[in-house]
Amino acid sequence: MSTTAPQPVPPSRPATGMLGQLADWFDDRTGYRAFVHEALYERVPGGARWRYVWGSTLVFAFMTQVITGLVLWASYSASAQTAWESVYYIQHEMAGGWLLRGIHHVMAQAMVVLLALHLMQVVIDGAYRAPREVNFWLGLILMKLVLGMALTGYLLPWDQKGYWATRVATNLAGLVPMVGPALQQLVVGGPDYGHHTLTRFFALHAGFLPATLVLFLVVHLTLFRKHGLHAKEPITKPDSLFWPDQVLKDAVAMLAVMAVVLGVILLPALRAMLAGEPVVTGHLGAELGAPADPSQPYAAARPEWYFLFLFQFLKVFEGWGATGEFLGAIVVPGLTLGVMFLMPILGRWNLGHRFNVVFTFAIVAGAGLLTAMALHEDYYALWADRSAYADVEKLLQETGGDDQKLAAALGNDAGKRAAFEKRRHEFEAIRKSEAFLIAVKQAKADAERAIELAGRPEKIPPAGALSLIRNDPLSQGPRLFAQHCASCHAHIDPAAPDATAVLAEASAANLFEFGGVLWAQGLLDPKQVAGPAYFGNTAHKEGDMVSFVTDDLTDTDTWKPGDVKAVIAALAAEADLPTGGVSAAVVKRGQRMIADTDRCGSCHPYGDNETELGYAPDLNGWGSREWLVGIITDPTHQRFYPETNDRMPSFGVSQDGGVPTLSATQIGLITDWLRGTWYRPERHAAADHAAASHAAGDAVAGTP
Amino acid sequence: MSEQQGDGRSLATEQRRGFLTKALAVCCGGLATLPPLAAAFWAVLDPLRRTAGAATFLPVTDLNSLPADGQPRQFPVIADRVDAWTGFAAEPIGAVYLKRDEGSDTVEVLSATCPHAGCFIEMDTESKCFRCPCHNSAFTLDGGIVAPSPSPRPMDSLECKVDKTGGVSVKWQNFYTGIEEKVARP
Numbered sequence: 021m022s023t024t025a026p027q028p029v030p031p032s033r034p035a036t037g038m039l040g041q042l043a044d045w046f047d048d049r050t051g052y053r054a055f056v057h058e059a060l061y062e063r064v065p066g067g068a069r070w071r072y073v074w075g076s077t078l079v080f081a082f083m084t085q086v087i088t089g090l091v092l093w094a095s096y097s098a099s100a101q102t103a104w105e106s107v108y109y110i111q112h113e114m115a116g117g118w119l120l121r122g123i124h125h126v127m128a129q130a131m132v133v134l135l136a137l138h139l140m141q142v143v144i145d146g147a148y149r150a151p152r153e154v155n156f157w158l159g160l161i162l163m164k165l166v167l168g169m170a171l172t173g174y175l176l177p178w179d180q181k182g183y184w185a186t187r188v189a190t191n192l193a194g195l196v197p198m199v200g201p202a203l204q205q206l207v208v209g210g211p212d213y214g215h216h217t218l219t220r221f222f223a224l225h226a227g228f229l230p231a232t233l234v235l236f237l238v239v240h241l242t243l244f245r246k247h248g249l250h251a252k253e254p255i256t257k258p259d260s261l262f263w264p265d266q267v268l269k270d271a272v273a274m275l276a277v278m279a280v281v282l283g284v285i286l287l288p289a290l291r292a293m294l295a296g297e298p299v300v301t302g303h304l305g306a307e308l309g310a311p312a313d314p315s316q317p318y319a320a321a322r323p324e325w326y327f328l329f330l331f332q333f334l335k336v337f338e339g340w341g342a343t344g345e346f347l348g349a350i351v352v353p354g355l356t357l358g359v360m361f362l363m364p365i366l367g368r369w370n371l372g373h374r375f376n377v378v379f380t381f382a383i384v385a386g387a388g389l390l391t392a393m394a395l396h397e398d399y400y401a402l403w404a405d406r407s408a409y410a411d412v413e414k415l416l417q418e419t420g421g422d423d424q425k426l427a428a429a430l431g432n433d434a435g436k437r438a439a440f441e442k443r444r445h446e447f448e449a450i451r452k453s454e455a456f457l458i459a460v461k462q463a464k465a466d467a468e469r470a471i472e473l474a475g476r477p478e479k480i481p482p483a484g485a486l487s488l489i490r491n492d493p494l495s496q497g498p499r500l501f502a503q504h505c506a507s508c509h510a511h512i513d514p515a516a517p518d519a520t521a522v523l524a525e526a527s528a529a530n531l532f533e534f535g536g537v538l539w540a541q542g543l544l545d546p547k548q549v550a551g552p553a554y555f556g557n558t559a560h561k562e563g564d565m566v567s568f569v570t571d572d573l574t575d576t577d578t579w580k581p582g583d584v585k586a587v588i589a590a591l592a593a594e595a596d597l598p599t600g601g602v603s604a605a606v607v608k609r610g611q612r613m614i615a616d617t618d619r620c621g622s623c624h625p626y627g628d629n630e631t632e633l634g635y636a637p638d639l640n641g642w643g644s645r646e647w648l649v650g651i652i653t654d655p656t657h658q659r660f661y662p663e664t665n666d667r668m669p670s671f672g673v674s675q676d677g678g679v680p681t682l683s684a685t686q687i688g689l690i691t692d693w694l695r696g697t698w699y700r701p702e703r704h705a706a707a708d709h710a711a712a713s714h715a716a717g718d719a720v721a722g723t724p
Numbered sequence: 725m726s727e728q729q730g731d732g733r734s735l736a737t738e739q740r741r742g743f744l745t746k747a748l749a750v751c752c753g754g755l756a757t758l759p760p761l762a763a764a765f766w767a768v769l770d771p772l773r774r775t776a777g778a779a780t781f782l783p784v785t786d787l788n789s790l791p792a793d794g795q796p797r798q799f800p801v802i803a804d805r806v807d808a809w810t811g812f813a814a815e816p817i818g819a820v821y822l823k824r825d826e827g828s829d830t831v832e833v834l835s836a837t838c839p840h841a842g843c844f845i846e847m848d849t850e851s852k853c854f855r856c857p858c859h860n861s862a863f864t865l866d867g868g869i870v871a872p873s874p875s876p877r878p879m880d881s882l883e884c885k886v887d888k889t890g891g892v893s894v895k896w897q898n899f900y901t902g903i904e905e906k907v908a909r910p
Contacts, residue, residue, distance in 0.1 A: 084760045091764040102809075109809040115773055116766030123760050264746040271752035278756045478804075479811030 060263035062245065066255035068265035071145070074138035075244070076270035077277050081131045082233070084278075085169075088124040089226060096176070098222040099215045101484035103178035104311040108474050108485065112302035122285040122305020128170055130281055132326040135163050136384060143363065143380045146373055147250035153364035155243040158236055160360055165233045172225035174324055178218060180463060183312030184321035186221075187213065192349040195342060213314070302471070310466035311485045319459035322398070329390035332397075356383060401453035409447040412440070416447075469495050472701055491685070497693020500686055504671065505531070511694075514542070514553060523552040528666070530554070534694050535595030535643025540588045546570045559666035564623060565636070578619070586610035587620065595643030597695065614639055633658040648691040652682070775910045779897040781883075784820060787890035792828055796821040796847060796854075796865055798836065801896050819844070820882060820894055821854070823865065833882040833894050834867045840875040842901045854879065876904045 047053045064072070095114060097106040110117035139159070142148055148156035175186040194204035209216025260266070285305045292299050310316075323331050330353065337344030359379060366372035419425035430436045466489070473488040474480050481487055489495050501511060510526035512519050523530055530553040533539050542548040549569040550556050560566065573579055589599040590610025599607055614620040615627040623636035638659040641647045650657060653672030655665045671682040682690075692698060784799045800816040819836040834854075838845050843858035853870060854863040862870035867879030883895035898909045 080756065084757075087760045087764050091767050094768065095770075105809040110767075113809070114767055115770045116763050117770070119759075120763040120767045123763055127760075264742055264749045268745050268749035268752065271749045271756065274756035275752045278759055282759055474809065476811075478813075479806050480809050482810055482812060 058245075060261070060267075062249070062262035064249055064260050064262055064266050065251035067257040067260045068262075068269050069252065070269055070273070071141055071252060072249060072266060073270050073273035074134060074141050077273050078131065078134050078138055079237070079241075080270075080274040081127055081134055081277065082166075082237070084127050085124060085131070086230070088120050088127070089230075091120055092124055093226055096222075098176070098218040100178065100218060100312075101482070103176060103218050104308070104470075105474070105480050105485050107177040107179075107308055108471065108480075111306070111308050112471060112475065118301045118305050119285065123281060125306030126281045126284045127277075128173060129324070129326065130277055131166055132170060134277070135166055139163065140380055140384065143376050145250060145252050146367060148364045148376075149250075149367050149373075150364070152243070152247050152250060155240060155247065156364050157361060158240045158243065160357070162233060162236050162240060164357075165229055165236065169225055169229045169233070170324065170326070172221045172229065175221045176218070176225060177306075177308055178312045179309030180312055180316070180318045180466070181307075181309040181321065183213070183314075184318045185323045186217070188321070189323070192345065195346045195350060197346075213312075308467060308471065309463060310470040311489060313486055313489070318463065319455060320463040322394075325391065328394045329387040332390040332394035397449065398453060398456050401450050401457055404446075404450045404453070406447075406450050406454075409443060409450065412443050412447045415440070416444070466495065473699060475701065476699060491689070492698060493689050493692035494698040496686070496689045497698075500682070500690050501693065504682060505690070508667065510553070514538075526552060527557045528668070529558070531694055533696070535592065535648070536597045537588055537592045537600045540591040540643075544569055544573060544584055544588060546574055560664070563664070568623075572619075582606075583609075583613060587613050590614055591639070591642055594639065594641055595647075595695070596645070597643070634662050637661065643695075645688075645691055645695060645697070648694060649684075649687050652687045652690060653684075776898065779895050779908065781885055781893040781895050783891055784894045785822065785892050787824070787829065787831075787886065787892065790822055790824050790831065790892065792824040792826050794823065794825045794865070796823040796834065798847065801894065803896065818896065818898075820896075821845075821847070822884075822892065822894075829886060831884050831886060831892055832866070833884045835880040835882055835897075835899070837880065837898065837901070838875060839877045839880055839899065839901055839906070840873075845879065876902060877906060880906055 092110065095106060095110050095117070097103060107121070110121055112118075142156065142159065171186075171189060175182045190204050190207055193207060194200040196203055205211060207217075207220065209220045289299045289301075289304055322328065330349070333352070334345060334348040337348040340347070363376045363379075367376050415426070415429055419429055426440070427437060430440055469492065470485055470489055473492060474485050498511075501509075505511075508526065508528035510522050510528075510530040511532050512522045512530060513532055514523075514530065516522075543554055546569050548554055550561055550566045555561050555563065555566050573584065585602070586606045586609040588610070589602045589607050591614070592599045593607045593611075611627065614624070615629040617629055617631060620626065620639065621629040621631055623631065624639045625631045625633050626639040637651075638647075647659075649672075651660045654670040655661050655668040656670060661668075669681065672680050672684065672687050674680045782801055782803050784801060790797060798819055798821055801818045801820055802814050803817050805812040805815050805817050821834045821836060823832045823834075824830070825832075836845050837843075838856040838858065838861055840856065840859055840861050843856050845854045845856045845861075845863065848855040848862075851862075852865060854865070854867070855861070856875070859874045861873045861875035863873075863875070863879045864870060867881060869875060869878050880897075880899050882897060885893045885895075887893070900907045900909060
């Protein structure tokens with residue numbers, strides 16, 4: 021074969037050694053030397069300059085996205101039951117996954133910044149002028165493609181953040197006249213968000229958009245080479261070559277970009293290390309919110325920061341209805357882009373060029389201002405002083421915001437009213453910001469909990485992580501309690517600073533640690549039983565239980581030292597909660613006293629005391645899961661308060677053949693949450709157990 | 725101005741002297757590209773860290789369901805299974821053939837995975853042998869090779885335990901295929 025092959029002709033010098041001969045042969049077949057020469061020895065008029073690096077850094081950023089994106093693709097699964105789960109796996113379980121995803125996520129943001137810088141440099145230098153008009157237009161198309169990739173990528177983790185942001189973005193697409201609804205349905209992949217939204221967005225994000233981008237990029241770079249670099253006038257230095265002078269500057273810029281990206285990813289780790297806290301790599305880089313849940317409101321929904329200006333801009337058109345949204349989301353951005361497309365034509369005249377520069381700066385400044393406004397609105401409560409508006413809050417509470425009442429309260433003075441309205445507006449801004457900050461905090465807690473649950477040894481069920489959250493007492497308990505129980509019951513640690521105020525508002529018992537030693541101790545405390553944490557705000561305030569605790573229980577002839585302590589421990593044992601470290605004998609003694617028909621057993625059925633059901637709640641299994649489920653399901657049941665139920669609805673009983681207010685699952689979730697029975701990772705569970713035992717032990721020790 | 729520099733080639737010759745510039749450019753470019761490449765490699769190699777876990781005895785059936793007639797019967801192997809992020813509770817993870825000879829309480833277990841290329845071996849009741857549908861490996865009812873066979877070794881036998889109540893448990897394992905030795909996968 022080698023004897024018949026034509027000898028390669030060395031282009032400049034004879035080949036030395038086998039490697040050189042091989043290179044010559046390869047060049048003969050491919051012409052690679054000429055290609056490399058063409059690529060590297062491009063003339064740079066006026067010498068290499070830092071202002072030319074932006075295009076190269078963008079290509080570098082894109083290549084980084086391709087490398088990291090392909091590997092992410094190898095572990096990502098686009099479906100409603102696996103997208104969040106696979107991203108969780110990448111972020112928290114896969115070796116180096118956090119770094120891979122972190123680079124992809126932060127570099128995407130860096131790309132948007134670099135795009136803006138590149139565009140500004142091109143416009144300021146007038147590099148869009150003839151003969152480079154087409155290349156400028158290609159650049160604008162490339163910008164749209166990059167933004168499209170950013171938008172589609174945001175959804176892929178299928179977390180609350182991406183899900184709700186995408187709902188907004190696709191709903192806005194539905195505003196396009198005529199084709200809007202069809203367009204929206206095509207993008208979403210059907211009438212509702214689900215598997216096909218993900219598969220379509222993924223195909224766009226990892227297939228269609230990058231392939232189109234590569235195509236346009238090749239043409240963009242070819243045209244760039246065809247017309248040569250547009251030198252910034254005046255040229256004061258001698259020309260140089262792309263390699264190595266400009267390449268060095270480009271490489272330094274790329275390194276700087278990568279350093280910033282890594283800095284953003286690793287800074288929290290450094291901070292944790294300096295604070296002496298453990299570094300959890302899963303928390304570094306890109307955030308992962310709680311799994312997308314269409315049934316769970318997400319008040320913290322915001323687009324990614326570089327789209328925040330559009331989000332804020334839409335607020336300008338608030339009150340204009342769909343027309344306003346159409347104007348704000350489609351017409352104005354469309355016109356802006358239209359003007360940008362006209363820049364090369366306008367730039368033919370000096371005045372036009374100036375207009376272009378001013379216009380570009382105006383857009384950048386406007387976007388910056390809108391972004392700042394959006395951030396200011398969201399985080400206003402962090403620095404605003406709410407107490408300065410106490411009078412406004414008070415007046416609004418007193419008048420219920422009623423227009424006429426307000427006017428009357430302000431003495432029908434128009435000046436005062438105007439001043440009040442201004443301050444009211446400021447107060448509302450604080451309140452809105454507070455709500456947002458609470459939502460962000462909640463979102464963070466939800467995300468942490470979802471990640472905690474996904475890390476269980478049993479892993480995520482095939483139904484997906486959302487089913488874990490929906491069946492988690494810690495996630496659902498507080499929500500269900502707030503919705504159904506909190507209108508009467510408090511749930512607050514009595515030691516909390518604002519406990520007194522909360523308890524004063526509540527019209528039924530404080531259920532914090534219900535069934536536990538602390539709760540039972542308060543119940544049997546003559547000072548507390550008629551207080552707001554127990555029967556104080558209920559119809560039982562003057563009932564038999566209160567008089568029993570205040571009168572009988574203080575009778576030292578009947579109740580010897582240690583008796584009450586034994587009853588408390590026995591009650592906690594019924595609830596299957598820690599008994600405060602007392603011995604089994606003490607619990608037994610307590611059980612005997614509860615059953616005793618001269619003591620608790622005179623009203624309460626317990627053990628074999630034959631006290632009839634119906635007068636006072638059954639103490640068999642008091643506070644246990646089964647008991648709590650029973651009383652929430654139907655407090656008027658014979659076991660609880662058939663005659664003396666005070667306002668509590670039968671949540672689990674269907675009224676008039678309808679659906680019960682709460683399902684059995686929901687009642688179970690509230691119960692488990694009240695009892696503190698939920699999954700905790702081992703490292704937390706040990707601490708929780710120690711704290712619970714300690715608190716119970718302290719309480720029992722303090723009881724006579 | 726640029727014409728004073730001569731053509732690109734002479735300029736190139738001049739620039740080639742800037743070895744330090746070139747070295748620096750290559751270093752900076754290389755360093756910039758290193759993090760994504762490193763992260764990519766790190767993540768791509770992740771599967772090598774995963775193992776199937778130690779082989780354990782899994783209950784498969786009981787003696788009552790396995791007549792002592794020398795006839796192999798197929799049973800699914802049920803176990804909790806973790807697939808990356810998903811945990812499956814009590815799911816079929818494979819199959820075995822159990823055989824009890826007449827008058828015997830000893831159970832012989834053969835894996836249904838073909839030692840040739842990992843296909844699922846079927847029972848050929850007509851020919852009274854095992855047969856793999858992929859490449860026609862055939863085995864006797866004791867798992868021995870019926871020559872000529874593409875399979876390099878007999879069917880893989882598995883350890884088995886019968887408890888006092890007659891419960892049959894099998895030590896479930898996968899073995900490397902295509903080699904003569906029976907080597908368990910980690």
